[in-house]
Amino acid sequence: MRFVDEFRDAELGRRLAIEIRAAADPDRHVKLMEVCGGHTHSIYKYGLDDLLPSNVELVHGPGCPVCVIPMGRVDDAIAMAHEPGVIFTCFGDMMRVPGSDGTLMDAKAEGADIRMVYSPLDALRIAKAEPDRQVVFFAIGFETTAPSTALTLKRAKAEGVANFSCFCNHVTIVPPLRALLDSPDLRLDGFVGPGHVSTVVGARPLEFIAADYGKPVVVSGFEPTDILQSVLMLLTQLRDGRCEVENQYRRVVPYDGNLRALEVMAEVFALRPHFEWRGLGFISHSGLRLGDAYADFDAELRYAVPGLRVADPKACQCGEVLKGVIKPWECKVFGTACTPERPIGTCMVSSEGACAAYYNYGRFAREKQLV
Amino acid sequence: MCLAIPGQVLEYVDEDNRLARVDVAGVHRTINVALLDADGVSVAVGDWVLIHVGFALSKVDEAEAEATLSLLRSMGADFEQELAELRASVIE
Ligand code: SF4
Numbered sequence: 241m242r243f244v245d246e247f248r249d250a251e252l253g254r255r256l257a258i259e260i261r262a263a264a265d266p267d268r269h270v271k272l273m274e275v276c277g278g279h280t281h282s283i284y285k286y287g288l289d290d291l292l293p294s295n296v297e298l299v300h301g302p303g304c305p306v307c308v309i310p311m312g313r314v315d316d317a318i319a320m321a322h323e324p325g326v327i328f329t330c331f332g333d334m335m336r337v338p339g340s341d342g343t344l345m346d347a348k349a350e351g352a353d354i355r356m357v358y359s360p361l362d363a364l365r366i367a368k369a370e371p372d373r374q375v376v377f378f379a380i381g382f383e384t385t386a387p388s389t390a391l392t393l394k395r396a397k398a399e400g401v402a403n404f405s406c407f408c409n410h411v412t413i414v415p416p417l418r419a420l421l422d423s424p425d426l427r428l429d430g431f432v433g434p435g436h437v438s439t440v441v442g443a444r445p446l447e448f449i450a451a452d453y454g455k456p457v458v459v460s461g462f463e464p465t466d467i468l469q470s471v472l473m474l475l476t477q478l479r480d481g482r483c484e485v486e487n488q489y490r491r492v493v494p495y496d497g498n499l500r501a502l503e504v505m506a507e508v509f510a511l512r513p514h515f516e517w518r519g520l521g522f523i524s525h526s527g528l529r530l531g532d533a534y535a536d537f538d539a540e541l542r543y544a545v546p547g548l549r550v551a552d553p554k555a556c557q558c559g560e561v562l563k564g565v566i567k568p569w570e571c572k573v574f575g576t577a578c579t580p581e582r583p584i585g586t587c588m589v590s591s592e593g594a595c596a597a598y599y600n601y602g603r604f605a606r607e608k609q610l611v
Numbered sequence: 612m613c614l615a616i617p618g619q620v621l622e623y624v625d626e627d628n629r630l631a632r633v634d635v636a637g638v639h640r641t642i643n644v645a646l647l648d649a650d651g652v653s654v655a656v657g658d659w660v661l662i663h664v665g666f667a668l669s670k671v672d673e674a675e676a677e678a679t680l681s682l683l684r685s686m687g688a689d690f691e692q693e694l695a696e697l698r699a700s701v702i703e
Contacts, residue, residue: 358700359665
């Protein structure tokens with residue numbers, strides 16, 4: 241058991257595993273969704289699922305920001321990158337996400353000036369250093385990342401950096417969760433709530449899961465013992481017939497979130513009527529665009545892009561993986577045609593993606609072990 | 612890009628733009644700390660913060676920072692990649 245060998249708090253982990261077994265109702269199959277890709281990563285890194293009884297199943301949610309970008313948006317990004325004079329900037333992970341005709345990495349090889357940046361502020365610095373070029377930043381991410389883009393845009397506006405623009409693909413966490421809860425092919429019993437998104441939005445916006453759907457939520461930290469403790473808290477709620485939002489990650493996540501971050505997001509962004517998610521389709525009010533006061537910085541208004549909806553490749557089952565309907569290794573191309581080196585779908589690209597996490601930790605197929 | 616890495620604030624380098632120098636696992640870089648400005652309190656030299664895409668996202672205590680760092684170190688290549696990207700960052 242890797243967990244016991246490698247984790248510094250192995251003893252606590254072992255104790256939690258015993259308590260989990262005591263709290264779980266042996267006659268009930270329980271499905272808990274971990275929303276955040278960071279959790280998925282820890283679970284497979286430490287083999288936490290091996291510590292759970294066989295009737296407690298962890299399924300992976302849509303919380304990897306790279307994984308949810310649909311193909312059409314990658315195509316639009318590539319079109320912008322090919323515009324004359326453009327320096328196109330993006331996070332490293334996005335370079336490898338397939339569009340309908342290759343990746344940004346391929347476009348770079350074909351001569352487009354595409355640069356990997358660590359921060360939107362790096363993109364802004366490039367714009368200031370190269371005033372004769374147009375610098376576009378490919379903004380992706382949930383509320384964890386959106387405030388950073390917002391602050392960067394505020395600064396660009398204050399300093400009048402006219403050659404800077406943003407291709408906004410920020411998404412919000414609540415609408416996809418609601419869509420999953422409304423989806424008939426999935427029956428979930430509770431949620432391991434996202435850690436970093438919650439530092440911004442707080443735990444409060446997750447209350448609808450308990451109030452409207454009667455499911456418990458525990459916002460969780462990322463360490464193995466955090467996740468095990470959150471699973472225990474969820475099982476305890478289920479055993480006691482409660483459904484509440486609890487905050488296991490209180491040491492980092494304030495229940496009301498980061499008010500300053502929420503303020504700047506509200507100032508800079510506006511909600512789109514709907515936004516397409518890879519594999520999940522269009523979800524109402526789930527994506528952000530630049531607000532009217534920032535229209536001058538909106539790359540979608542500056543450049544004519546295809547703006548097409550592109551169907552996912554037939555072989556790709558990322559949608560089912562993102563909804564937790566299938567496990568990554570159940571996808572027909574998992575580990576064969578689709579690998580982290582040559583991904584077909586997005587879930588294989590980022591280390592937070594469920595397919596990449598399975599692949600990297602050798603989970604090609606497995607039966608649930610009885611522990 | 613999903614990781615939030617802990618770093619310790621070394622000094623402010625540009626108070627107006629809320630930029631501070633931090634030490635992240637031995638790498639010294641400039642980040643923005645504006646998201647932690649609230650009601651007249653802001654980040655102080657010596658504080659530990661979780662950093663995401665060049666912005667401090669939340670304040671943490673030293674023990675939490677240590678624990679998060681050791682978790683990240685255990686991720687191996689992914690953490691190395693994140694540090695390499697941070698090293699290439701020049702925020703002014
Ligand atoms: S194996 Fe590849 S194509 Fe299949 S679900 Fe995972 S990322 Fe998508």
